[in-house]
Amino acid sequence: MFRRRFLSLAPQLAALAAAPAFIRNAYAQEGLSAKAVTIGSSGALSGPLAGFGADLKLGVEAAMGQINAKGGVNGRTLQFQMMDDAYVPQRTSDNVKKMIGDGSVFALMSCIGTPNNAAIVPLIEESNLPYVAPLTGASSLRKPGMRNVFHVRASYTDETQRLVQKLVGMGIKDLAIVYLDNGFGKEVLADAVQALQAQGVKAVAQVALATDGKNLNEVVSQVSAAKPGAVLLGTAGAASVGVIAALKKASPMLPVAGLSVTLTADGLKSLGAAGSGLALTMVFPDPYRAKTQVVRDYQAAMRAIGQQEFSLGSLESYVNTRVLAEGLERAGRDVTRAKLRTALASVQKFDLGGFSVDYAAASPFVGSKFVDLGVLGAGGRFIG
Secondary structure, three states, X not given: OHHHHHHHHHHHOOOOOOOHHHHHHHHOOOOEOOOEEEEEEEEOOXXXXXXXXXXXXXXXXXXXXXXXXXXXXXXXXXXEEEEEOOOOHHHHHHXXXXXXXXXXXXXXXXXXXXXXXXXXXXXXXXXXXXXXXXXXXXXXXXXXXXXXXXXXXXXXXHHHHHHHHHHHHOOOOOEEEEEEOOHHHHHHHHHHHHHHHHOOOOOOEEEEEOOOOXXXXXXXXXXXXXXXXXXXXXXXXXXXXXXXXXXXXXXXXOOEXXXXXXXXHHHHHHHHHHHOOOEEEEOOOOOOOOOOHHHHHHHHHHHHOOOOOOOHHHHHHHHHHHHXXXXXXXXXXXXXXXXXXXXXXXXXXXXXXXXXXXXXXXXXXXXXXXXXXXXXXXXOOEOO
16 A cells, blocks of 8 residues: 555655853752743754754643643643754754753753754763653664663664665665765665665665755756666755755656655645655654544644644654653652653653553663654645
8 A cells, every 4th residue: 555655646746061060050950940840952943954843842832731731740830941053063062051051941852953962962961961852863872871861753773774675665676865964864874775785775876965955956966867766865854845846846756755854844835746645754643643542632732722733743742742741740749850860761651542652671762663654645644
């Protein structure tokens, strides 16, 4: 069924600045009062990944609104403090240093981007600040010994392996890989090459796309010259919209597939008909299909804040907030950062209703390996 939809729809279209005061602040219980607990995040509210930041905020606001309407967690309301970094790693690092130094947050959640998270992981480990659900699936950021980082989503390696296995299993072996020319894209490229090698296949082209898309025409020319049977994307955000539209214009019959972070909700809208037939991995359930309790809860929370449009990005941040809230609940009224870390590590088979999180294994803490595949219809939603 996946093969038929995929092929039939295609034609339709850091280092730590360790001042003593910084370290002292990191160990205090800032961001916590008798009535509220403040969670921090750094993410792109501007720049090429701004759509991810917008989706993130919506999902967090929906989840916190739902939780706070029921009395919060152990009598405290949840508050969210998000700082814009425009997908610039140095700004992410500066933002996190500021939040820790100011003592304005109790824990961190869902900072966006692979290079951005790479820049702050040393800060997190040095300061012992609990950090839930980085918005990256990079395996390089899931190393044994990390005590403070609790991933929720499956890894990009998991996604890429599943996607390559599916495409090769469909008989598509002459794949071209287009990847962002940064840490994220290069890691996806490495995962894709390894997955192809495991299938006895070699990519017909490996083409780097600038994060601002400035070499788009050159990328399309190189892909077209390779005459691939399909294109696998290791791209994210605004750059994805441009490359998909350009590839479809150059070769309407060409199947294109990508990972869960390829497009934001706004990116799907921008693509319009050009997105029809695009195959994507999903590391969370379809946000439009209310077949599971977690999606029904998410949709209700979104509607409660006046949002009638759903997306994988806002569902992800909704789930992430629920996971953090579960950790806070288990840590008790007299919560400390150390108690929160211990409570999160104790989460096993936490079923939100069709999506489970389990930190039973030792560090690195990775809650889910859920990976599904979907094909987009003309309306920008997954079909079938």
